[in-house]
Amino acid sequence: MFKNLINEFKEKFSALKTKYAPLEPYKIDPALKQQYLSREGNTEAGLNKRIDPPKQSFVSRAIQDSRPPNYEKSTPVKKEIVPPTPAPVPEPVLAPAPVQPAPKPAPVQPDVKIASVPEDKRIETRIEQTPEVTAAWEQAGRPATNPYMHIIKDVFGDRAEDMNDILRWGKPDDQGYRKNYGGENLSYNTNQPNDNNNGSKDLGLFQINSNTFADFMRRKPDIMKQNGLDNFDQMNDPKLNTLMAKIIFDEQGYSAWYGRPSWLN
Secondary structure: HHHHHHHHHHHHHHHHHHOOOOOOOOOOOOOHHHHOOOOOOHHHHHHHHHHHOOOOOOOHHHHHHHHOOOOOHOOOOOOOOOOOOOOOOOOOOOOOOOOOOOOOOOOOOHHHHHHOOOOHHHHHHOOOOOOHHHHHHHHHHOOOOOHHHHHHHHHHHHHHHHHHHOOOEOOOOOOOOOOOOOOHHHOOOOOEEEEEEOOOEEEEOOOOOHHHHHHHHHHOOOHHHHHHOOHHHHHOOOOHHHHHHHHHHHHHHHHOOOOOOHHOO
């Protein structure tokens, strides 16, 4: 059996050797050969190299013949693997910090004069102290003008005219009190007290009430002390009385005086 395998191998090897034996050299037309050699630089060695078949052994040619027709195409070509360029990482976009809403401003307390006394109403309603008006007050037995106006201006500044209207306003006539004229102190008395039904009394230029004075002494002793106020009898003094009126006004406005004119409501 072993001999049979050897004989079979020899036969196949002999067939392959015969099939792929060296080929005969190519034959070329002498005229063409002469034409080729006549060109500068061409040699017979170069001609033989161009026309001779490749000198391959019959084994290598047999291996080539055993490959499929599309072997060269189907053979995978190893390509250099180039790692992909990593995409640029975008910088993180930070969310803006939340904007804290601005605190609402505290409501501004309106100026008492502006809030309670519209400018147009004051101009239309106030009766100016013309010579005719001052003469009417004199005929009614009252002072023509306020002798303490300079003190009121020193303490109240721009509001001096309004505070003077609290003491006396309008023109006296036969229509009666508080219709065309009125006020807290028509004669600008500074030392004549007025007794009230509740046992309190009003005293001085701005008719400061005794209970009101005692209330401020209890609640605002520092302010009272700063203005030199510590005794209700001081309300007979026009200057100290006006200072007390300013303390009351700063807290209560024009409404602290019942006899005020309508344009100061």
